Amino acid sequence: MKKLTFFFLTALACSCNNTQTTTKEAAKDSTSSTTASTPTSMNYPYTIEHPDNWEVGNTANTMTSLSALKAWEDGKLDESLKYFSDSVRLQFDGLDKKMSNDSLKVILTNARNMYKTIKVKMYDWESVISKDKSEEWVTLWYSQTWETPKGVKDSADIINDLQLKNGKITRLSEYTRKLH
Template sequence: MKKLFLILLAGTLFSCSNKQKAADGAMGDTSANAEQDYPYSIKHPDNWEVGSTANTLIALKALKAWENGKMDESTSYFGDTVHVEFDALDEKMPRDSVKAMFNVGWNMFKTVNIKMYDWESVVSKDKSEEWVTVWYTQNWETKKGVKDSLAVINDLQLKDGKIIRLSEYTRKLH
């Protein structure tokens, strides 16, 4: 019995020691990330930190107002000028044009429902850029009774508490 206890104790200590080393490596000095030999290079690797929950709230309120067909409220969270990127659209436009575009698109729907999966707010280490990304499924029924859905990712850039860029990426669900 003592031998079994000693074997279990030794195994437990060994496994705890390995877990600690793995955790130390995973949580080690972030400056080590800058020294990684990434297979691609970019201007500012590992440039992001957790961002503002206030920015997340702005992005979510704008989306919820859009989901409810309230374009005045939705676009109130946008800056005077917004860079909008959708499939086949990449344009900088005034907020009123964004509102008009949202209205045209929303007017074909009878209902719209969003199921949110996740969001993340980030800020660049030099504090020059703030972004919120949201991941969700959008289901709708058109006024003609056609039902469909998309998986959606929105990247929203904020400045001074206003959305100044909206990039949307979609995948049709089957």
């Protein structure tokens, strides 16, 4: 019986010591994760007016941006245009122009008519808002494949930066890399 009692006391002592070590390790991990998430001033190699200016934005803006793209992909241009404001700044390769929604309709219709089919494969998106709440943006990363009416197939990786105000797209900047 004395041996059994000694065995239990030894096990109890070891487990108490182990708990203490675990608590210290947990405290150390807690401290290191707090330190890692605490914002620090960085000495970046380039300077900009408002570094680290963004926070996670509104998911409704993401839905608006994705819905506008999906409607355009499906050839439903009137539906796509309802997500844009009355005045839109459009920036593509070789085009940087502020225009009315009616002019945007002409450009998007002409662009969509160049394709027989379009397929978007979405990779990621992010909605952000400036810390002063003055700007809201959504960025979409995707690949697009298409076929022209003449049967020519091609594809590109695309990034869209969409600025939104009051739930409407006010600016669309598109960056494209053709895939071969």
